[in-house]
Amino acid sequence: MKNFLETQDLCKTYKKQKANDHINLRVRQNTIYGLLGPNGAGKSTLLKMVTGMTTPTSGKILFQGREMERKDLAYMGALIESAPIYENLTARENLKVRALLCGVPEKRIDEVLSIVNLKNTGGKRAGKFSMGMKQRLGIAMALLNHPRLLILDEPTNGLDPIGINDFRDLVKRFSNQGITVIISSHILSEIEQIADDIGIIVNGKLKYQEQLSETEELESLFMDIVRKEGSPNA
Ligand SMILES: Nc1ncnc2c1ncn2[C@@H]1O[C@H](COP(=O)(O)OP(=O)(O)OP(=O)(O)O)[C@@H](O)[C@H]1O
Ligand SMILES: [Mg+2]
Numbered sequence: 001m002k003n004f005l006e007t008q009d010l011c012k013t014y015k016k017q018k019a020n021d022h023i024n025l026r027v028r029q030n031t032i033y034g035l036l037g038p039n040g041a042g043k044s045t046l047l048k049m050v051t052g053m054t055t056p057t058s059g060k061i062l063f064q065g066r067e068m069e070r071k072d073l074a075y076m077g078a079l080i081e082s083a084p085i086y087e088n089l090t091a092r093e094n095l096k097v098r099a100l101l102c103g104v105p106e107k108r109i110d111e112v113l114s115i116v117n118l119k120n121t122g123g124k125r126a127g128k129f130s131m132g133m134k135q136r137l138g139i140a141m142a143l144l145n146h147p148r149l150l151i152l153d154e155p156t157n158g159l160d161p162i163g164i165n166d167f168r169d170l171v172k173r174f175s176n177q178g179i180t181v182i183i184s185s186h187i188l189s190e191i192e193q194i195a196d197d198i199g200i201i202v203n204g205k206l207k208y209q210e211q212l213s214e215t216e217e218l219e220s221l222f223m224d225i226v227r228k229e230g231s232p233n234a
Pocket of ligand 2: 044045
């Protein structure tokens with residue numbers, strides 16, 4: 001089977017710093033790919049290249065088997081670092097701005113609001129939302145255009161245990177609905193529970209990429225790989 005998303009020797013160098021060093025990512029269709037790595041390892045850099053937010057120094061990104069083009073971004077949804085929210089607007093108004101930009105019909109707004117369970121926030125401005133509500137609004141924004149590939153960079157930052165649990169169910173449902181998901185996290189247990197495949201980045205290099213086995217203990221695997229590579233470049 002062709003990979004849904006693939007990178008070939010993808011590199012990003014900031015001045016002299018190799019934030020991504022020959023990354024060969026393999027993401028299978030309709031799976032959840034968990035991207036792990038210590039602070040400063042290069043996870044956000046990789047996800048930013050995939051979503052067109054920053055350009056690679058060298059290497060290729062293949063989407064559905066051919067080199068990615070600008071128009072492919074229409075099939076992607078992303079929440080990278082924190083959600084691009086207008087604090088003085090409500091959840092619905094924030095989504096309306098985005099829907100206009102993406103040419104998405106307004107009725108989709110209600111759908112995404114109910115997917116992320118933010119239908120009852122009424123006139124409350126997003127600046128007054130809790131961290132978890134902001135993250136959920138960010139996910140709603142990422143879902144507006146019916147993405148085939150959803151990229152979530154540490155989406156559970158700031159969520160409480162209930163929020164994390166709900167989020168996990170949400171992401172699992174996405175992959176059952178024909179959405180391929182790449183999710184980065186520091187929380188190993190979270191990835192262990194939802195990911196089909198995992199990749200571990202250390203110092204800009206993809207040191208491990210495998211299907212997650214039920215018998216493998218992710219925490220000890222992660223520690224082994226990170227320790228072997230030495231201290232991260234953060
Ligand atoms: N715009 C930038 N300019 C210069 N250096 C950068 C820039 N963005 C990232 N870096 C550097 O690239 C390296 C990788 O950063 P990146 O944000 O991709 O790591 P990360 O794995 O997402 O870390 P975290 O887990 O803390 O989010 C870091 O050393 C960082 O300082
Ligand atoms: Mg990051």
